[in-house]
Amino acid sequence: MLPFGRVAIIGLGLIGSSVARAVRATMPTVRLTGHDADPAVRDTALRIDLVDDVAETPGAAVIDADLVILCVPVRAIAAVGTEIAPDLPAEAVISDVGSCKAEVARSLAAALPDHAIVPAHPVAGTERSGPEAGFATLFRHRWCILTPVDGTAEPAVERVAEFWRRLGATVERMTPDHHDRVLAITSHLPHLIAYTIVGTASDLEQVTESEVIKYSAGGFRDFTRIAASDPTMWRDVFLTNREAVLEMLGRFSEDLATLQRAIRWGKGDELFDLFTRTRAVRRSIVEQGQDDAAADFGRTHD
Numbered sequence: 404m405l406p407f408g409r410v411a412i413i414g415l416g417l418i419g420s421s422v423a424r425a426v427r428a429t430m431p432t433v434r435l436t437g438h439d440a441d442p443a444v445r446d447t448a449l450r451i452d453l454v455d456d457v458a459e460t461p462g463a464a465v466i467d468a469d470l471v472i473l474c475v476p477v478r479a480i481a482a483v484g485t486e487i488a489p490d491l492p493a494e495a496v497i498s499d500v501g502s503c504k505a506e507v508a509r510s511l512a513a514a515l516p517d518h519a520i521v522p523a524h525p526v527a528g529t530e531r532s533g534p535e536a537g538f539a540t541l542f543r544h545r546w547c548i549l550t551p552v553d554g555t556a557e558p559a560v561e562r563v564a565e566f567w568r569r570l571g572a573t574v575e576r577m578t579p580d581h582h583d584r585v586l587a588i589t590s591h592l593p594h595l596i597a598y599t600i601v602g603t604a605s606d607l608e609q610v611t612e613s614e615v616i617k618y619s620a621g622g623f624r625d626f627t628r629i630a631a632s633d634p635t636m637w638r639d640v641f642l643t644n645r646e647a648v649l650e651m652l653g654r655f656s657e658d659l660a661t662l663q664r665a666i667r668w669g670k671g672d673e674l675f676d677l678f679t680r681t682r683a684v685r686r687s688i689v690e691q692g693q694d695d696a697a698a699d700f701g702r703t704h705d
C-alpha cells in the first residue's frame with residue numbers, strides 16, 4: 404500500500420521538483436499539488452506539467468493533503484508552517500527537506516504543535532536550482548536522514564521512511580543535533596571552503612588578469628561547481644547551523660595552521676603522512692561504492 408495518496412509540495416525548485424518527478428515515476432497514482440511563492444516558478448511548473456495542480460497559495464495546496472513536504476530555504480520553513488496551519492487537515496503529516504535540522508524542527512513544531520512532524524534531509528543535490536533543474540532519479544542510491552523528535556507517532560515516521568524508500572533513497576534516523584554536526588563537516592564546511600577559495604581566486608584575478616580562469620585545473624574547477632550553489636539556500640544553512648559550523652570551522656582552521664607551519668618549516672614527513680591518510684579515506688569511500696561516479700552510474704544505468 405502507498406504510504407500517502409495526496410502529497411503537497413511547497414517550494415518547486417531543484418528539490419521540490421525532483422520530489423514531484425520522482426513521485427510521478429514511482430507512485431503515479433499519487434495526487435500531487437504544488438505551490439511556490441514565486442509566480443514565475445508557478446508558471447514554469449504549469450508549463451512543464453510538474454504536478455496535478457499548481458495552487459496560488461500555500462493553504463490551497465495543502466487543503467486535502469495527507470503529506471506536506473516543505474522544500475523551501477531553511478529560514479523560510481517555519482513561516483510556511485505558520486501560513487499553512489489554518490488549512491492543514493488534522494491527520495496530515497508534515498515533512499521538509501532542509502539541509503539542517505535542529506532549529507528547523509524546533510520552529511516547525513512551534514508553528515504546528517498539533518501535527519505529526521517528521522523532518523527529513525535527502526543527502527542528494529546539485530549546484531543548480533529552480534524547477535527545471537530537478538530530475539526523477541536524484542534520490543536513488545542516496546541517503547535520506549529522518550530526524551524525528553521523541554514522542555513523534557511511530558506510524559507517521561515509518562510512512563515518511565517508506566515514501567523516501569519508494570523514491571529510491573536509503574533511509575537512516577538520527578537526532579537533529581547529531582545530524583547537524585555530521586553535516587557541518589561533510590557538507591556545510593566543504594561548501595564554505597569552496598566559496599572562500601573561489602572568492603579569493605576571483606579577487607586575485609584583478610592582479611593576474613584572468614590567468615585564474617585560463618589555467619584553472621581540475622581541482623579548482625571542482626570548487627567552482629560547488630561555489631555556484633544557490634546563494635539564498637546556503638546563506639540560510641550557515642546562519643541556521645551556526646554553532647556546528649563554527650565548531651567545525653574552528654577545528655579546520657587549527658589544522659590548516661598546522662599545515663601552514665609544516666610547509667614553512669619544511670616538515671615533509673608531516674605533509675606526506677597527512678596526504679597518505681587522506682588518500683586512504685578516498686579509497687575507502689570508492690570501495691564502498693559511495694563516490695559520485697559510482698552513484699551517478701547507478702542513477703542512470705539501472
Ligand SMILES: NC(=O)C1=CN([C@@H]2O[C@H](COP(=O)(O)OP(=O)(O)OC[C@H]3O[C@@H](n4cnc5c(N)ncnc54)[C@H](O)[C@@H]3O)[C@@H](O)[C@H]2O)C=CC1
Nearest residue numbers: 414416417418440441474475476477501502528529532533
Ligand atoms: N540544493 C541541494 O542540493 C539540496 C537542497 N536541500 C534543501 O532543500 C531546500 C530547497 O532547496 P532547493 O530546491 O535546492 O532550492 P531552489 O532555490 O531550487 O528552490 C527553492 C524554492 O522555494 C521557493 N520559496 C522560497 N520561499 C518560499 C516561501 N516562503 N513559500 C513558498 N515557496 C518559497 C523559491 O521560490 C524556490 O522556487 C532547502 O531547504 C535546502 O537546504 C536539501 C538537499 C540538497
Ligand SMILES: O=C(O)C(=O)Cc1ccc(O)cc1
Nearest residue numbers: 502525526527528529530590
Ligand atoms: O552538489 C553537491 O555536491 C552537494 O553537496 C549537493 C547537496 C547540497 C546540500 C545538501 O543538503 C545535500 C546535498
